[in-house]
Amino acid sequence: xxxxxxxxxxxxxxxxxxxxxxxxxxxxxxxxxxxxxxxxxxxxxxxxxxxxxxxxxxxxxxxxxxxxxxxxxxxxxxxxxxxxxxxxxxxxxxxxxxxxxxxxxxxxxxxxxxxxxxxxxxxxxxxxxxxxxxxxxxxxxxxxxxxxxxxxxxxxxxxxxxxxxxxxxxxxxxxxxxxxxxxxxxxxxxxxxxxxxxxxxxxxxxxxxxxxxxxxxxxxxxxxx
Amino acid sequence: xxxxxxxxxxxxxxxxxxxxxxxxxxxxxxxxxxxxxxxxxxxxxxxxxxxxxxxxxxxxxxxxxxxxxxxxxxxxxxxxxxxxxxxxxxxxxxxxxxxxxxxxxxxxxxxxxxxxxxxxxxxxxxxxxxxxxxxxxxxxxxxxxxxxxxxxxxxxxxxxxxxxxxxxxxxxxxxxxxxxxxxxxxxxxxxxxxxxxxxxxxxxxxxxxxxxxxxxxxxxxxxxxxxxxxxxxxxxxxxxxxxxxxxxxxxxxxxxxxxxxxxxxxxxxxxxxxxxxxxxxxxxxxxxxxxxxxxxxxxxxxxxx
Numbered sequence: 001x002x003x004x005x006x007x008x009x010x011x012x013x014x015x016x017x018x019x020x021x022x023x024x025x026x027x028x029x030x031x032x033x034x035x036x037x038x039x040x041x042x043x044x045x046x047x048x049x050x051x052x053x054x055x056x057x058x059x060x061x062x063x064x065x066x067x068x069x070x071x072x073x074x075x076x077x078x079x080x081x082x083x084x085x086x087x088x089x090x091x092x093x094x095x096x097x098x099x100x101x102x103x104x105x106x107x108x109x110x111x112x113x114x115x116x117x118x119x120x121x122x123x124x125x126x127x128x129x130x131x132x133x134x135x136x137x138x139x140x141x142x143x144x145x146x147x148x149x150x151x152x153x154x155x156x157x158x159x160x161x162x163x164x165x166x167x168x169x170x171x172x173x174x175x176x177x178x179x180x181x182x183x184x185x186x187x188x189x190x191x192x193x194x195x196x197x198x199x200x201x202x203x204x205x206x207x208x209x210x211x212x213x214x215x216x217x218x219x220x221x222x223x224x225x
Numbered sequence: 226x227x228x229x230x231x232x233x234x235x236x237x238x239x240x241x242x243x244x245x246x247x248x249x250x251x252x253x254x255x256x257x258x259x260x261x262x263x264x265x266x267x268x269x270x271x272x273x274x275x276x277x278x279x280x281x282x283x284x285x286x287x288x289x290x291x292x293x294x295x296x297x298x299x300x301x302x303x304x305x306x307x308x309x310x311x312x313x314x315x316x317x318x319x320x321x322x323x324x325x326x327x328x329x330x331x332x333x334x335x336x337x338x339x340x341x342x343x344x345x346x347x348x349x350x351x352x353x354x355x356x357x358x359x360x361x362x363x364x365x366x367x368x369x370x371x372x373x374x375x376x377x378x379x380x381x382x383x384x385x386x387x388x389x390x391x392x393x394x395x396x397x398x399x400x401x402x403x404x405x406x407x408x409x410x411x412x413x414x415x416x417x418x419x420x421x422x423x424x425x426x427x428x429x430x431x432x433x434x435x436x437x438x439x440x441x442x443x444x445x446x447x448x449x450x451x452x453x454x455x456x457x458x459x460x461x462x463x464x465x466x467x468x469x470x471x472x473x474x475x476x477x478x479x480x481x482x483x484x485x486x487x488x489x490x491x492x493x494x495x496x497x498x499x500x501x502x503x504x505x506x507x508x509x510x511x512x513x514x515x516x517x518x519x520x521x522x523x524x525x526x527x528x529x530x
Binding site for chain 2: 039056058077078093096097117151160
């Protein structure tokens with residue numbers, strides 16, 4: 001495997017992203033050291049490159065990527081993986097608001113807790129939160145699957161139109177147009193497959209405890225009910 | 226956007242708070258280029274009856290003498306310093322002695338009657354530094370990294386609703402109760418609903434700025450006897466709009482986020498330090514920890530010493 005280390009110290013966002021894109025086509029793996037929570041790291045990168053961010057990333061890490069596998073060794077700010085179409089964004093720590101916002105495909109994994117509006121307006125792909133997820137998780141969701149292993153707070157699935165939210169922990173309240181039922185055996189098999197792939201170890205009983213949040217109506221509920 | 230930052234040292238001793246806040250705000254510079262400011266508590270060590278004044282004055286002959294003449298009718302002037310600022314303005318900083326705290330606001334009003342001057346603030350237990358421009362330049366202009374204290378709050382401003390000048394730079398201060406400051410990222414949309422009852426109580430406003438409204442609101446709550454955490458919880462209930470507000474008091478700092486969580490706020494702490502900021506990169510300047518907490522919608526957090 002051909003590896004290349006980019007020391008982000010003193011680089012502005014554009015300079016860092018230029019370097020990432022330049023080296024992503026020549027190497028199999030890039031290691032970004034001293035990322036200092038910079039915003040927009042690896043924005044718009046395409047191809048099969050692996051990118052390890054050795055520290056925390058700021059807002060919009062991995063936004064609009066198509067293909068790369070990005071691993072953030074500490075935390076991520078708001079909107080991790082925003083609008084990505086293919087690839088992976090794995091956050092080893094926690095993430096801010098809007099993790100997986102608007103993704104079309106690929107997978108966003110946050111091993112710790114996530115902030116509010118996780119998976120908002122997502123259209124496809126998978127978002128996995130290993131800890132808790134905040135206010136309006138799955139806001140205006142249009143597709144894909146969102147899996148939360150911890151608790152979700154108020155208004156889960158607010159104005160959800162399509163897609164599925166699976167929650168293992170407690171759901172404080174549901175948003176407009178959201179309904180909740182117990183997961184099916186097929187759901188549990190699907191969950192086991194994807195969670196095992198990303199290193200989450202759950203018991204068989206845990207899988208039976210997943211709740212499933214979907215939409216009541218397929219119509220947009222903007223404007224109230 | 227605006228960036229907010231606050232830090233408090235748990236051992237109650239003085240530390241290089243100016244240096245810490247400068248680093249934190251430099252990391253948030255991208256959130257606002259217009260002005261920046263600091264409220265650094267616990268390092269002034271003024272005698273009980275003394276206050277520090279910061280007065281903006283145009284670079285005109287005799288203006289400083291006029292200010293000094295007005296001041297000297299009330300108090301001797303100590304430790305005076307003239308700091309050269311930008312746009313042909315200077316900041317006159319001095320110390321005065323007053324028989325009681327209630328004389329401070331009338332004195333400021335009196336000084337503000339003089340053309341081409343404006344009192345930026347008057348304080349006893351904290352040092353206010355705020356000016357137009359980038360954090361780095363302001364910190365150098367006022368030697369902020371050398372300022373010590375127990376805690377402080379700071380701000381870098383992206384102006385949205387009022388002018389770019391020293392007065393409208395954050396922090397804002399209220400005189401309802403001594404030495405309360407606020408920095409703010411956001412907009413208060415029920416401004417008049419908050420302001421009206423405060424004015425009916427006799428509190429006076431100097432501008433139409435929403436941050437001024439928040440600082441009077443917080444000071445009024447604290448004056449009524451609310452603890453900082455309780456006053457922050459009341460703010461979440463009463464204030465509408467997107468906001469993260471960070472409050473400084475003589476013995477603490479605290480944050481409140483709006484009910485929908487539309488403005489950012491993160492915090493981290495260890496055995497020595499409690500810190501709050503708009504973004505994680507700012508926390509990394511004062512704390513070596515991976516555990517960063519997202520302040521949830523409608524949540525408040527505070528630390529007092």
